[in-house]
Amino acid sequence: MDRSWISTSKPGDPQYEVGIREFINFAMKNAGDRSKLPCPCFKCHNFLYRLPDEILSHLSKTAFDRTYTIWKWHGETNEGTSTTAKGTHDDEGLNHNGGNRLEDMMRVAQDQFNENPTTFERMLSDYEKPLYQGCKKYTRLSVVLRLYNLKAGHGLTDSSFTDILELIKDMLPDENVLPRLCNVSRYKKKEGVPAKVLWYFPIIPKFKHLFSHASNAEKLTWHSEGRKKDGKLRHSADSPQWRFIDAKFHEFAKEKRNLRLALSTDGMNPFGNLSSSYSTWPVVLVTYNLPPSLCMKRKYMMLSLLISGPKQPGNDIDVYLAPLIDDLMTLWEKGVEAFDAHRNEMFNLRAMLFCTIQDYPAYGNLSGYTVKGC
Template sequence: MLRDVHYKFEENPSTLEKLLVDSEKPLYIGCERYTRLSSVLRLHNMKAGLGLSDAGFTEFLELVKDTLPSDNVLPSNTYEAKKILSSMSLSYEKIHVNDCILYRNERESLQSCPVCNASRYKKKEGVSAKVLWYFPIIPRFKRFFLNAGDAEKLTWHHNGRIKDDKLRHPADTPQWRFIDGKFPEFGKEERSLRLALSTDGINPFRSLSSTYSTWSVILVTYNLPPSLCMKRKYMMLSLLSSGPKQLGNDIDVYFAPLIDDLKMLWDSGVEVYDAHRNETFNLKAMLFCTIQDYSTYGNLSGYTTKGKHPFPICEDGTRGKWLPSSGKDIFDVHRRFLPYDHPYRKLKKAFDGKQELRGRPRVLSGTEVFEKVKDIEITFGKNRGTKLPKQGYKKCCELRRLPYWRFLFVRHSLDMMHIEKNVCNSLVGTLLNIYLRKDERRC
């Protein structure tokens, strides 16, 4: 950790001196096992692991301090403990934002939005109308490799995985092997990271009567074994938008700083120290896929997931049928995916009164889709005044700035939580003849 934050100490040597003093000062006279710094680190890790509140941790510190000899140097509250560790913490960026632009780089000094002319601030000067928290991913990846145990686990997909052609992990998929073959320089380094991006809106106030929506973006590292890659310790919060409304189609504006770092990690990489092998190497990373519900799928892919053509894979090849009584579109084209000699294709009465002789809809490749959307121009912002198309692609999404994105087989994965709920609602409601409210009639 000291190696990782050495650049801070170059600007402020007194901080390094204080940290070194704490790392050598015994917890109390005669204590040989713990120093002031090591004891605070151990206790703070326990606080984070058990989810203790600041108030609870303060009471715990007071109790421990009272039980130790009177000459102990343990901090007596959470504030003092965090102050000791603050020089070793990872940084974050608070970026002023609205739905049109981010106030960063060349726009950092602007006082109002050049697109919609909205003020950057609330009524009180200096208080931003909306803030995006960005937690830079590169320093966090460096911290992963500074821990020898974590650095070893990040090569599990290459050294520890059972290779018997059975699908147990994303490393067993054709897409993983295709990336290694398509980009050999990236694939030959077993420490190159494959990441998944998951995003959704949450209500932080736990109130169904409130529509406040805070959006978080979390990165998952697929180099790890299945038992670890979805653990909280290895799930990295990278973006946090404070609401109050959903990001919707303007989600690309908020993704810009993350995409910039991902693009740099792909193009040039960064020098990282591997504590397991005691060497420095060039770390590269790529976004393997995204994970989201179906409505967010439309925002990330740039395709309209409503109406008669809501499927980005099939596009115009699948057309819905409107049912006036239920007030929704249905899609009864499932027989098109059966083998040509399947008996269900010829049945009429059991289905819609017609035989199904059509084949599967044609699926466009990533390169073909990119050619369709690369020239789409859109102005972001809720008050832009332009109407988006009701069907098809409405934008060239921010993720397509990544050079490899068009070559991936599966770019977006759907989380099953909402799908399972909606399917069960529909099936159980049909079997038991239960009337569903309008907001529940979706499947």
């Protein structure tokens, strides 16, 4: 099939219009039982799923993604032959839908780099480009991800990790280099390490990312549309507190996609050694819109904060919770625009903190109440 139209023509040209219709026919032929397919327009980059007519409309207005040369998301193999899509891909091949979950990572990256499209384009290129000419097992980005997993899993220092990168670089064929993500430089440890370190993982892009998947967007309305309502208590949505919130905040309850969250935190020693004076406090958000079988699944439990230092945060934990509280206030008071891939529409997403889950000492820190002693 001639694909020169992708690079030689643009929306509105007769050659381009013929080309995109040939693409739609090819994609529908290999769609299997799927009704929605990845959209390869320049804006969607195969990360948003749409109906064939919507894809045709997008491609008629926006240029076809020029980096998408092998139509692997629409049934084509690396050899250029087509096969009926089943929604699964080779775990070790260039599609990487398995253990390292590159596709999910790229979807999150797209949300994070909306204001810097050049960075995302470079990452997208590394995501699709083989590590070297003829390599079918790894892409440039997948090998970096595996190397970083190796570094984290075995506690490698930055200097030893850099040595590994240099070794791999020497082993690669000439004219092939690792992506810029791998350029880790040696550094000297600076004096005056802060007493505590805070990592915040912004929650708003993650919530928007959840709704960008049609299956997840459908599951997030389970509490309203899929729950068995017979008066028995099986889920938080059956509780008096849930009904009280529905009655008090009508506008919030009217939109069934609005999120009700639980916040859970506690301290731990990551080194597993009681003689080591160190404390790490993860702060996790749980989404109660989901059915009971999914609420506590790792995929839907969102790590939002990590507070790390030689001592626990104690009653000062509110200082470290500030960035999370700011985003929660935004989601409660104004909301954010999000795309629902299940209903194929934009909507105003809001969220509220439904409850907290912790032991009594952590409850005392979070609430400011005295829970022990006199």
